[in-house]
Amino acid sequence: MHELSIATAxxxxxxxxxxxxxxxxxxxxxxxxxxxxxxSLRFCFEVVARDSDCAxxxxxxxxxxxxxxxxxxxxxxxxxEPEFRCPRCVPGSVDVLxxxxxxxxxxxxxxxxxxxxxx
Amino acid sequence: MHRTxxxxxxxxxxxxxxxxxxxxxxxxxxxxRVVNLMSAPGAGKTTLLEAALRDLGPVRAGVLEGDVQGxxxxxxxxxxxxxxxxxxxxxxxxxxxHLDANMVRSALPALPLAQLDLLIVENVGNLVCPAEFRIxxxxxVMISSVTEGEDKPLKYPLMFRACELVVINKIDLLAHLDxxxxxxxxxxxxxxxxxxxxxxxxxxxxxxxEFSAWLRELAARxxxxx
Numbered sequence: 182m183h184e185l186s187i188a189t190a191x192x193x194x195x196x197x198x199x200x201x202x203x204x205x206x207x208x209x210x211x212x213x214x215x216x217x218x219x220x221s222l223r224f225c226f227e228v229v230a231r232d233s234d235c236a237x238x239x240x241x242x243x244x245x246x247x248x249x250x251x252x253x254x255x256x257x258x259x260x261x262e263p264e265f266r267c268p269r270c271v272p273g274s275v276d277v278l279x280x281x282x283x284x285x286x287x288x289x290x291x292x293x294x295x296x297x298x299x300x
Numbered sequence: 301m302h303r304t305x306x307x308x309x310x311x312x313x314x315x316x317x318x319x320x321x322x323x324x325x326x327x328x329x330x331x332x333r334v335v336n337l338m339s340a341p342g343a344g345k346t347t348l349l350e351a352a353l354r355d356l357g358p359v360r361a362g363v364l365e366g367d368v369q370g371x372x373x374x375x376x377x378x379x380x381x382x383x384x385x386x387x388x389x390x391x392x393x394x395x396x397x398h399l400d401a402n403m404v405r406s407a408l409p410a411l412p413l414a415q416l417d418l419l420i421v422e423n424v425g426n427l428v429c430p431a432e433f434r435i436x437x438x439x440x441v442m443i444s445s446v447t448e449g450e451d452k453p454l455k456y457p458l459m460f461r462a463c464e465l466v467v468i469n470k471i472d473l474l475a476h477l478d479x480x481x482x483x484x485x486x487x488x489x490x491x492x493x494x495x496x497x498x499x500x501x502x503x504x505x506x507x508x509x510e511f512s513a514w515l516r517e518l519a520a521r522x523x524x525x526x
Contacts, residue, residue, distance in 0.1 A: 183397065183398065183428055183429035183432050183433075185396075186396065186398070186400065186429070186432070186433070187312060187313075187432070190312040190313050190315060190316065191312045193315060194308065194310055194312055194314065194315070195308075198306055198308050198310075199306070205303060209312065214457060214458055214461075215432070215458065216428055216456075216457075216458050262454070263453075263454055263457030263490070263491050264490045264491075265461075265490060265491060265492065265493055266489075266490050266493060274493055274494065275493070283311060283312050283313060283432075284309060284310065284311055284312065285308045285309075285310050285312050286307075286308065286309055287305050287306060287307045287308055287309075288305070288306050288308060289303050289304065289305050289306070290303070290304055290306060291301050291302075291303060292301065292302055292303070292304045293301060
């Protein structure tokens, strides 16, 4: 159940940036490697957000696929399997380009119109 | 009322990482090296510690035991007459399944850091969650026992990639199991190429000296912090 801790961390991060404004959307990028269950995270988010500025927020989850690059030959590929060997020059070492994210990308907040005074 | 988008682009676990860095600074100041020991429940973390901690020579070790409930593990370690603190995670939503930086921070006042060279944090038995949460450790070690099967690196890549040493425990049982060690090592190398591994049996003692030596070397590691 790391989803509960992760949901708490997401709500805390979003609320900190909301600075008292009501949050409508919380957008989070989740890498395939993080082994997060989306259903479980949504459930936990709803529970944790209840008494926060995120109480009415929709959680948008974007899954980021595992993308790798070989350090030796420069080959880049997307992988469905946790296989960190270059298919061309095994046993090359690889860099992870994507798939490890657990990142609050943006939030959408309600603003009082009169607060946005130009100039 | 209108809606505004606020770009954040921040690791959701930043707050945990900040506390982990504060822990690390405290450990560095006290010149204590810290190991985060992780595994599935029943892989033999406590049994390995009981065997390895007898053989640390001049290294002064302490243990922080993380469990959802109870002090069974801490009681076992206390028999070795080394400082041990039990940390229960049970106050969460039915009990947190991992230690995080803040829990470890809350236990620091109970630890005699000034009298230690090495602190071993035995995490809650779990192959997913502990890998997510840094606690301010110098090294992460995981134990995988041969009774768990050779497919575990493929099923829990996050954990197998998070550690710098994989200890393969219970090798005394190899003769009784279908466990294919070569296949396990092949999967491990695919998930975390080049990661160090060692084979041992905490029960018979075979190979434990290698792990004790690894701990002694870690305790002697210079801190990377300024």
